[in-house]
Amino acid sequence: MVNILKRAKPRLAALASCLLLAAVTTGSASAKDTIKVGVVTFLSGPAAGPFGVPGKNGAELVIDAINAGTLPAPHNSKGFGGATLEPLFIDESGGGAKQVAEYRNLVEKQKVDAVIGYISSGSCMAIAPIADELQKLTIMSVCGTPRLFEEKDRSHVFRTQGNAVGDSIAAARYMIEMFPELKTYTGINQNYAWGQDSWKFYSLAMQKLDPTSKASSKPQFPKLFSGQYSAEISTMLLDKSAVVHTSFWDGDIEAFMLQGMVRGFFQQKKLVSVTGASAVDSLGKKIPDGVVIGTRGKYGLLVRNDLSDPLNAWFVREYKTKYGVYPLAPSYQYAKAILYYKLGMDKAAQAAGGFPSQDEVMQSLKGISFQSFDGEVSMALAKGRQAIHPVGYGLTKWDAKKGEPGVEKVRFYGAECINPPEGILSEDWLNAGMPGAKCN
Numbered sequence: 001m002v003n004i005l006k007r008a009k010p011r012l013a014a015l016a017s018c019l020l021l022a023a024v025t026t027g028s029a030s031a032k033d034t035i036k037v038g039v040v041t042f043l044s045g046p047a048a049g050p051f052g053v054p055g056k057n058g059a060e061l062v063i064d065a066i067n068a069g070t071l072p073a074p075h076n077s078k079g080f081g082g083a084t085l086e087p088l089f090i091d092e093s094g095g096g097a098k099q100v101a102e103y104r105n106l107v108e109k110q111k112v113d114a115v116i117g118y119i120s121s122g123s124c125m126a127i128a129p130i131a132d133e134l135q136k137l138t139i140m141s142v143c144g145t146p147r148l149f150e151e152k153d154r155s156h157v158f159r160t161q162g163n164a165v166g167d168s169i170a171a172a173r174y175m176i177e178m179f180p181e182l183k184t185y186t187g188i189n190q191n192y193a194w195g196q197d198s199w200k201f202y203s204l205a206m207q208k209l210d211p212t213s214k215a216s217s218k219p220q221f222p223k224l225f226s227g228q229y230s231a232e233i234s235t236m237l238l239d240k241s242a243v244v245h246t247s248f249w250d251g252d253i254e255a256f257m258l259q260g261m262v263r264g265f266f267q268q269k270k271l272v273s274v275t276g277a278s279a280v281d282s283l284g285k286k287i288p289d290g291v292v293i294g295t296r297g298k299y300g301l302l303v304r305n306d307l308s309d310p311l312n313a314w315f316v317r318e319y320k321t322k323y324g325v326y327p328l329a330p331s332y333q334y335a336k337a338i339l340y341y342k343l344g345m346d347k348a349a350q351a352a353g354g355f356p357s358q359d360e361v362m363q364s365l366k367g368i369s370f371q372s373f374d375g376e377v378s379m380a381l382a383k384g385r386q387a388i389h390p391v392g393y394g395l396t397k398w399d400a401k402k403g404e405p406g407v408e409k410v411r412f413y414g415a416e417c418i419n420p421p422e423g424i425l426s427e428d429w430l431n432a433g434m435p436g437a438k439c440n
Contacts, residue, residue, distance in 0.1 A: 040117030058331030081345035096126035172205035186216035198247035
């Protein structure tokens with residue numbers, strides 16, 4: 001009997017090892033050579049040209065490079081946790097109900113490993129509760145409303161881009177620093193979450209940073225994608241405010257610029273455009289000099305002549321080679337979300353000693369800081385799910401030598417100068433006078 005037990009011990013040990021391995025791998029995903037990820041952006045409609053297609057291009061460029069292992073070091077390992085990523089590009093056009101249906105299809109029928117994307121704040125607010133319901137990792141790449149995390153905790157949603165709070169505070173700081181004599185302001189913003197939030201936070205920041213400044217009683221809120229602004233331009237020309245704030249994006253910013261130029265709007269008003277940098281290349285020489293242009297990160301027009309960062313230099317060079325144009329804001333934003341997903345997959349795979357589970361990937365994504373194509377990004381808010389980063393502004397100035405849009409008097413404002421500390425609502429922080437803001 002003793003001999004039998006002795007002979008059985010190695011078998012029992014081997015069986016125990018198998019059971020232990022099974023227990024470990026039960027919590028991890030099966031090894032995969034290929035993963036599928038839904039990438040959602042505007043592929044049709046007025047937002048496709050200036051935002052959606054550049055976003056798709058940025059994602060596609062970086063996905064191809066990661067699959068091939070050709071990103072600059074230290075991101076030059078092949079794949080996402082060793083797997084090749086197959087993107088499924090989905091059109092964001094059509095409104096919230098359509099996007100929810102598309103999302104359910106990606107998760108329930110296409111069986112994607114993750115979803116990345118969404119430009120419109122309306123889209124991301126519609127998708128976030130569904131992502132939590134279906135328990136699918138979702139990385140929001142652009143949408144700017146702070147309500148995404150401030151109205152409710154999220155279990156499966158992350159956002160790699162800052163929001164209207166940082167944009168608006170940086171815009172107010174720039175205006176007070178560069179144009180302290182301009183004390184009155186109005187706004188024209190799209191009538192939905194993003195436009196409303198952008199105006200609210202810009203107004204609050206101006207009130208706190210310069211109590212002698214005064215907002216107009218008649219800010220304009222036209223319908224999203226309306227495209228015609230004759231009535232609003234007339235109202236603002238009659239308004240005595242010296243400054244006009246806008247968070248217009250997509251074709252709306254282009255249409256507003258062109259319609260305003262015909263009527264001499266920009267000779268009478270100083271325009272502050274928090275996302276207008278996406279329109280400068282398409283407008284070209286038609287964009288007037290002296291417009292205050294913002295970028296949500298160190299990218300695009302504001303750093304076009306500074307290619308000292310290896311990741312940005314690679315991105316600009318490869319993007320121009322492949323697509324024949326400069327990358328725009330959404331190009332960077334989608335590229336950054338893809339890189340973030342790779343970092344989470346790689347970190348989780350290394351910790352797991354194999355292909356990671358979704359829970360392991362989400363845990364690895366929380367709270368990390370990383371160098372992206374647009375500088376340093378820190379997932380510092382919303383319990384490690386919301387990014388903060390610098391925001392910059394400058395003045396448009398046509399570059400006659402290069403024959404392309406340029407910029408001057410650029411200022412960047414650090415992430416901790418323009419965002420509230422963790423656990424504090426943005427509006428409460430602003431109303432309290434932005435205590436603890438760390439500004440150089």
